[in-house]
Amino acid sequence: xxxxxxxxxxxIVFVVGVLSLISYYVPHKTSVNFIELMSKWENIVSAFAxxxxxxxLFFSHYHKxxxxxxGWGYSIFVFIGFFAIIIPAILNHGKSMTAAGPTxxxxxxxxxxxxxxxxxxxxxxxxxxxxxxxxxxxxxKQAFVLFVAAFVLILGKVPLGQIIWTSVLGWTHVTVSTVIxxxxxxxxxxxxxxxxxxxxxxxxxxxxxIIFGIERQYLGKx
Amino acid sequence: MIKNKAICTxxxxxxxxxxxxxxxxxxAAKKTPxxxxxxxxxxxxxADMPYDVGGAALLRWPVNPADTPDTVYTVxxxxxxxxxxxxxxxxxxxxxxxKDVDMPFWAWDGSAGEHALKxxxxxxxxxxxxxASYHFRISSSEKGKLAAESLPVEMTTKGNWxxxxxxxxxxxxxxxxxxxFWAVSHAKRKGLFIRRIAGLDAIEEAIGRATExxxxxxxxxxTQPMSTISTIASTLILGEVAKKVAxxxxxxxxxxxxxxxxxxxxxxxxQSYMEAGRPDSYREDHNFFVSQxxxxxxxxxxxxLEREKPAAVFFMGYFSAEALLLAEVGATNGAIQIAGxxxxxxxxxxxxxxxxxxxxxxxxxxxxxxxxxxxxxxxxKVQDFGKLVVMLSVFFGxxxxxxxxxxxWDSLVHVILNMFKAY
Numbered sequence: 001x002x003x004x005x006x007x008x009x010x011x012i013v014f015v016v017g018v019l020s021l022i023s024y025y026v027p028h029k030t031s032v033n034f035i036e037l038m039s040k041w042e043n044i045v046s047a048f049a050x051x052x053x054x055x056x057l058f059f060s061h062y063h064k065x066x067x068x069x070x071g072w073g074y075s076i077f078v079f080i081g082f083f084a085i086i087i088p089a090i091l092n093h094g095k096s097m098t099a100a101g102p103t104x105x106x107x108x109x110x111x112x113x114x115x116x117x118x119x120x121x122x123x124x125x126x127x128x129x130x131x132x133x134x135x136x137x138x139x140x141k142q143a144f145v146l147f148v149a150a151f152v153l154i155l156g157k158v159p160l161g162q163i164i165w166t167s168v169l170g171w172t173h174v175t176v177s178t179v180i181x182x183x184x185x186x187x188x189x190x191x192x193x194x195x196x197x198x199x200x201x202x203x204x205x206x207x208x209x210i211i212f213g214i215e216r217q218y219l220g221k222x
Numbered sequence: 223m224i225k226n227k228a229i230c231t232x233x234x235x236x237x238x239x240x241x242x243x244x245x246x247x248x249x250a251a252k253k254t255p256x257x258x259x260x261x262x263x264x265x266x267x268x269a270d271m272p273y274d275v276g277g278a279a280l281l282r283w284p285v286n287p288a289d290t291p292d293t294v295y296t297v298x299x300x301x302x303x304x305x306x307x308x309x310x311x312x313x314x315x316x317x318x319x320x321k322d323v324d325m326p327f328w329a330w331d332g333s334a335g336e337h338a339l340k341x342x343x344x345x346x347x348x349x350x351x352x353x354a355s356y357h358f359r360i361s362s363s364e365k366g367k368l369a370a371e372s373l374p375v376e377m378t379t380k381g382n383w384x385x386x387x388x389x390x391x392x393x394x395x396x397x398x399x400x401x402x403f404w405a406v407s408h409a410k411r412k413g414l415f416i417r418r419i420a421g422l423d424a425i426e427e428a429i430g431r432a433t434e435x436x437x438x439x440x441x442x443x444x445t446q447p448m449s450t451i452s453t454i455a456s457t458l459i460l461g462e463v464a465k466k467v468a469x470x471x472x473x474x475x476x477x478x479x480x481x482x483x484x485x486x487x488x489x490x491x492x493q494s495y496m497e498a499g500r501p502d503s504y505r506e507d508h509n510f511f512v513s514q515x516x517x518x519x520x521x522x523x524x525x526x527l528e529r530e531k532p533a534a535v536f537f538m539g540y541f542s543a544e545a546l547l548l549a550e551v552g553a554t555n556g557a558i559q560i561a562g563x564x565x566x567x568x569x570x571x572x573x574x575x576x577x578x579x580x581x582x583x584x585x586x587x588x589x590x591x592x593x594x595x596x597x598x599x600x601x602x603k604v605q606d607f608g609k610l611v612v613m614l615s616v617f618f619g620x621x622x623x624x625x626x627x628x629x630x631w632d633s634l635v636h637v638i639l640n641m642f643k644a645y
Contacts, residue, residue, distance in 0.1 A: 025385050027383075049480075059507075123547065218490065
């Protein structure tokens, strides 16, 4: 049993992992075909898994409605939204546009889905304001540095700020855009690169742990 | 009357004469002599492009010292030995010089005295079959006038088995693998010291708080598929978090963006409950699918955070624009929030909206840190080694390149830059 539950999965992970790793150094058509095959398999598994996700979604919201838990009314909209898109999609054979103009699916997409997504994205602007307010409360030396950098950036991005800078610090002959450029290209990029290098090394090591079977938590314990 | 007739006759005569002269054939324009036979471009070769899948040709020929800034080279290709020529490229004589080819010194011996041009065959002939033959010829012209032409040459495509230009990458990989196995074997012999990570130490505190308050814990695995490292790391952390949740008899909810991640997480959480000795507390609806659309997912989870007011929220994985939408709602509802992401663009939002944030690599290290297993912790030492290599390389690389540039040691600068470049 351990052979089936542990050894075979580890072997599959090792073989596929090593072959995928090697394919980075092997440009041959065989290698390209292998990666394409893996990608196809992933898509097939994703398609079946999506079905599982859909069932999970429906059951979860069905239980909320049947048990009348807090906010159960919102769950009704999951079904309404689902049918508002799926029924036009079936009726129009998946086509959102014909020579005569947009189909009901096209209308549902642009008038329901796109409108709701746009609304949600627009909310982000308000959250950025409240987050900015929180980050501008200077509680430490690091927060002060963050505040100064952000303040200069905001100052430089609005015409009024540029006028203030010129009238107060014009004698230095350093323009606010020069300061902004320096902040964005020197300390910001340096910090970002440091994080990216750490991420890259971490990703390599995590991959090795999985390929060589050091990390087995995803398989469960014996 | 007679005078009038005479005038008419004269006018008619003039017009008639004009018409007659006009009808006379114009003497043939002086014919331009046929162009003298154009000069030949010698040394033109075509070969399979090295280190590729076998869909490109590499053309090389010597630079002609007589070329002027007006000289233009035109490259033709065909599947036939004669005829069927297709124009593949056209460029000034100063372009496509051998030394400018973007390949490292160990894989390319191009010089300033030759032209080198890569021709992607599938751009002209669709999919390139293996071992297919193609013909090439080039011509040069001065201000639109043909100046020189080469004889057609033939090449055969072939798939290559090794990217020699990525040798530097391979060497680094081998070194890291050696260090990796050394660290693992070292970990078996004796334990390793790992510095404390505040964000991970706070996990227990967050779960304890949720237990005391009788509120749920939310764990978000990000919006990337199971194949990404950040999601894998997130599921490993989830295993440890779920184990503690089971021990404390608290309740965890994991809304998912990806159905495959949901399936894996179900197994992980079930396993954790079993390891904690609480299989009876495990419920199938710990994990549930929400949506595979970014903003639908954010809207739904925001709604849950708003209604259920969880005591703790974990954001572990890759997040995009939804990061702030989620974290800000959690913060305004007073939850302890611990985030970990390798999306460097979202880190500032997590820093401001969350109590603790794991930066990039700490996310990958978290699973090993929480599990406490020496074998897994040893991998953290490999990460440290990698960072040491990078730091030393950057430090000495900067000094060497600066000295090389100052002393005009172009070869040294070229070698160093090639060694640290990704191809």
